[in-house]
Amino acid sequence: MGPFIEVVLGGLLAGVLYSLVALGFVLIFKASGVFNFAQGAMVLFAALSLVRLMGDDVGMGHYVGAAAATGLAAGFLVLMGWRRARPQTPMPAQARWTVLIALAALGSALAALHGAKGWSGWVAVPAAAAIMGFLAVAIERLVLRPLVNQEPIILFMSTIGIAFFIDGFAQTIWGSEIYTLDLGIPKDPMFLLESAFEGGILVNQLDIFAAVMAGVLVVVLAVFFQKTRIGRALRAVADDHQAAQSVGIPLNQIWIIVWTVAGFVALAAGIVWGSKLGVQFSIAQVALKALPVLILGGLTSVPGAIIGGLMIGTGEKLAEVYLSPFIGGGIENWFAYVLALFVLLFRPQGLFGERIIERI
Amino acid sequence: MERTRPIGDVLLQVDDISLSFGGVQALSGVSFDIRRHEIRAIIGPNGAGKSSMLNVINGFYHPQQGRITFKGQTRRRMRPHETSSQGIARTFQNIALFRGMSTLDNIMTGRLLKMHRNFLWQALWWGPAEREEIEHREHVERIIDFLEIQSIRKVPVGQLPYGLQKRVELGRALAAEPELLLLDEPMAGMNVEEKEDMCRFILDVNDEFGTTIALIEHDMGVVMDLSDRVVVLDYGRKIADGSPDAVRGDQKVIDAYLGVSH
Numbered sequence: 146m147g148p149f150i151e152v153v154l155g156g157l158l159a160g161v162l163y164s165l166v167a168l169g170f171v172l173i174f175k176a177s178g179v180f181n182f183a184q185g186a187m188v189l190f191a192a193l194s195l196v197r198l199m200g201d202d203v204g205m206g207h208y209v210g211a212a213a214a215t216g217l218a219a220g221f222l223v224l225m226g227w228r229r230a231r232p233q234t235p236m237p238a239q240a241r242w243t244v245l246i247a248l249a250a251l252g253s254a255l256a257a258l259h260g261a262k263g264w265s266g267w268v269a270v271p272a273a274a275a276i277m278g279f280l281a282v283a284i285e286r287l288v289l290r291p292l293v294n295q296e297p298i299i300l301f302m303s304t305i306g307i308a309f310f311i312d313g314f315a316q317t318i319w320g321s322e323i324y325t326l327d328l329g330i331p332k333d334p335m336f337l338l339e340s341a342f343e344g345g346i347l348v349n350q351l352d353i354f355a356a357v358m359a360g361v362l363v364v365v366l367a368v369f370f371q372k373t374r375i376g377r378a379l380r381a382v383a384d385d386h387q388a389a390q391s392v393g394i395p396l397n398q399i400w401i402i403v404w405t406v407a408g409f410v411a412l413a414a415g416i417v418w419g420s421k422l423g424v425q426f427s428i429a430q431v432a433l434k435a436l437p438v439l440i441l442g443g444l445t446s447v448p449g450a451i452i453g454g455l456m457i458g459t460g461e462k463l464a465e466v467y468l469s470p471f472i473g474g475g476i477e478n479w480f481a482y483v484l485a486l487f488v489l490l491f492r493p494q495g496l497f498g499e500r501i502i503e504r505i
Numbered sequence: 506m507e508r509t510r511p512i513g514d515v516l517l518q519v520d521d522i523s524l525s526f527g528g529v530q531a532l533s534g535v536s537f538d539i540r541r542h543e544i545r546a547i548i549g550p551n552g553a554g555k556s557s558m559l560n561v562i563n564g565f566y567h568p569q570q571g572r573i574t575f576k577g578q579t580r581r582r583m584r585p586h587e588t589s590s591q592g593i594a595r596t597f598q599n600i601a602l603f604r605g606m607s608t609l610d611n612i613m614t615g616r617l618l619k620m621h622r623n624f625l626w627q628a629l630w631w632g633p634a635e636r637e638e639i640e641h642r643e644h645v646e647r648i649i650d651f652l653e654i655q656s657i658r659k660v661p662v663g664q665l666p667y668g669l670q671k672r673v674e675l676g677r678a679l680a681a682e683p684e685l686l687l688l689d690e691p692m693a694g695m696n697v698e699e700k701e702d703m704c705r706f707i708l709d710v711n712d713e714f715g716t717t718i719a720l721i722e723h724d725m726g727v728v729m730d731l732s733d734r735v736v737v738l739d740y741g742r743k744i745a746d747g748s749p750d751a752v753r754g755d756q757k758v759i760d761a762y763l764g765v766s767h
Contacts, residue, residue: 374617381603381614388601391563392677393589393618 151346152466153459154337158352160458161359162421165414166435167442167450168362169407174444175370176379176403177289178297182304185432186311187408189424190280192415193319195273196326196424201263203319208256208264211272216252218275220245266328270412277408280311285400293396294386312429321426326419330354355417359451362413366406367447379403437485443498453496457481510715512733513541515574517562517685517717522571524557524741531557532568532741539685544711544718546732546749548725550761553738555721556598559687562719563595564588575685590618594683596674598690598721604663608673611662612648615680616641648676652706668699675706679714686710688720692727700724704731729753737761 166188173181197203198211224241264272288303331350370376381389382399390396418428434457442453461480469476488495517539524532532554539545547555560566562573567582574580575591594615603611619641649655652672657665662673671691678686691707692700704727710716722728728735729749737745737752739761745752752758 377610377614378617380606380610381617384603384605385601387565387597388603388677389614390565390585391589391595391597391601392614392681393586394614395584395586 147346151348152462154346154348155352156459156462157455158348158356158458159462160455161352161356161451162414162417162431162454163434163438163457164451164454165355165359165362165410165417166431167438167454168359168366168447169410169414170432170435170439171442171444171447171450172366172407172410173403174383175447176383177300177400178383179300179304180297180444181407182301182432183308183311184407184411184435185429186308186315187277187280187411188415188418188431189426189429190311190315191273191277191408191412192326192419192424192428193315193324194276195269195412195415196324196419197319198264198269198272199266199326199328200324205257207318208259209253211276212252212256213249214252214279215272215275216248216250217245218278219252220248223248270328270416273412274409277412278405281401281404281408284404285397289400290397308429312426316426323423323425324419326416326424328416328420330416330420332420351417351420358413358417362410363447363451366410369406370447375399375402434481437481440485440495441488443495446495446497449495449497457484460484510542510712512543515539516541516576517719518574519558519562520572520574522558522561522568522573524554524561524566524568530741532561532738535571535738535741535743537736537743537746539717539719541717542711542715543733544707544720544731546728546735547719547721547738548723548728548735548752549738549744552740553761554741555738556689557741558738559595559689559719559721562588562685563593563687589681589683592682592684593687594678594681594685595687596671596678596689596691598693600667600670600674602662602670602674602677605661607659607661608654608665608676609645609649609658611673612645612676612680613641615677616645618681645680648679651679651709652676653702668695671695671703672706675703679710679716682714684717686716686718688718688722690721690723692722692724700727707731 166184169184169187170181173179173184194211197207224244284307288307289300292300292303331354334347334349337346337348370379378389378394378399379402381392381394382396386396389399414431415424415428418431422428438450438453438457440453441456442449442451457480461477464476464480465474515538518536519538520536522532522535523530535554535558547558549555557566561568564583564585564587572579572581573583575588575593578591603614606614649658652675654669654672654676657669657673662670665673675688675691678688688707692703695703707718707720708731711718720731722731732749734747735745735749735752736743737755737758739757744757744761745755747755
């Protein structure tokens with residue numbers, strides 16, 4: 146019994162990692178009807194930004210740039226808060242620029258003073274998040290805005306382009322070696338339930354950390370989508386751009402919000418994968434493992450992404466351990482895709498996806 | 506029919522609007538006004554620029570030339586979400602509903618601009634945010650009653666027949682409590698009974714809520730019955746403007762519809 150539970154638990158925890166990547170896909174798909182091929186590249190970009198800012202061997206320009214981005218992002222938040230608090234008295238445009246430039250300059254100055262000593266995680270994580278925010282703004286401006294009202298397939302193709310660009314861009318500015326990410330998350334293996342089984346169950350603490358983080362993310366995102374006005378606006382945008390605009394939903398802002406949130410999820414996935422495997426180009430390929438998860442869970446369901454990930458993680462570990470004596474090893478590598486094929490045959494919308502019936 | 510609200514001052518004024526797509530001139534030098542509480546029809550043969558005109562008013566298209574004055578505020582370009590926060594709502598020729606959502610949710614999206622609570626409150630679903638949601642829900646239920654679509658409240662609109670979809674779309678536009686309602690062919694593809702229902706709704710909206718309405722319609726019987734004034738476009742130019750009777754007798758309008766050799 147003990148080994149079986151250990152395999153299942155190991156599979157569940159591995160599945161959590163797949164779920165984290167799949168979540169990013171689901172978010173963007175729900176909110177814009179676009180299958181975002183660039184999610185894997187965004188994980189790479191987020192993780193690289195984080196790990197390089199924490200290290201001490203990139204040029205001063207990198208720190209200053211990152212600090213300026215963080216300052217600007219903070220400035221935007223302040224201004225948004227201001228506008229919410231006092232919708233009647235808009236700030237003069239001049240003052241707005243002053244605030245933004247001041248905060249950006251302050252950030253850069255602090256970065257310069259601090260020198261190239263490498264940042265602590267407390268600074269580097271928000272900075273990486275700010276960078277992902279700016280990436281979202283750039284994608285909206287340069288790619289999505291000119292493509293309003295186009296077919297989803299065209300937006301999908303454009304995300305393939307974005308993926309290649311980010312892959313190259315990230316490695317050009319941050320470097321392309323393998324970097325170790327150490328945020329101080331405990332990594333040591335430990336034994337659970339030693340009293341119940343002989344020898345207990347061996348798990349990695351990092352995996353447990355990832356599971357907790359995924360759980361928190363899912364709860365936050367589910368509430369965000371189901372309960373808030375923005376959530377309803379997001380679903381509206383996914384359905385019909387024109388109609389959404391006509392009821393007063395600002396399409397551009399919604400896209401920036403969605404891509405920023407997807408960027409944050411990419412950062413979360415990057416932290417976990419990076420801590421586990423080291424930050425390197427191959428984590429962009431992790432996105433491929435997210436595809437069967439999405440097919441299983443359904444492209445439109447946040448809980449589906451999680452449950453799909455868990456099922457695939459467990460399934461492949463169990464298959465590896467219990468089927469390999471009969472059909473040979475290496476099952477882990479293909480199991481997920483074969484499972485996805487079967488799901489497509491019997492339930493094309495996935496286990497939890499919305500089934501859309503339309504009159505023609 | 507007796508009106509409870511008399512036609513008032515000018516609500517929307519369009520001046521000398523020209524719009525072209527590359528080499529195609531969709532509108533050239535069109536000017537007219539819409540008065541408060543009136544029903545204004547825009548008619549013309551296919552390709553006359555009627556829908557383009559609505560898209561200009563609503564902010565989807567930005568004219569190369571001309572001015573739009575709404576409630577005394579003049580603008581050159583404005584984006585759709587800005588015009589809708591100023592009080593312009595619309596429906597579409599080829600229905601643009603959120604097909605995956607229920608009737609109720611579709612109409613609720615029309616209230617988005619009226620919801621102000623911070624999303625943190627909404628996420629907690631407690632206190633002021635809850636009261637706000639209930640308040641908006643009540644308004645939406647009144648619209649559902651008004652349009653007699655109680656029975657399809659929870660049905661995803663993708664599954665509804667065409668006529669009902671048009672009605673839901675009208676409901677979504679009404680939910681925003683617009684001052685100016687733009688209807689792009691509200692009766693296209695409907696049978697006689699559905700058309701009669703729709704006419705009644707349009708008249709009731711105009712009379713009970715005092716909403717000003719601009720509509721594009723091909724059914725001349727409907728246009729003549731409903732509208733206070735009619736503007737006629739042909740090849741992107743205004744060729745006539747006036748009461749239904751005056752327009753009906755206008756030689757240029759007759760030529761445009763029947764086609765004459767120039």
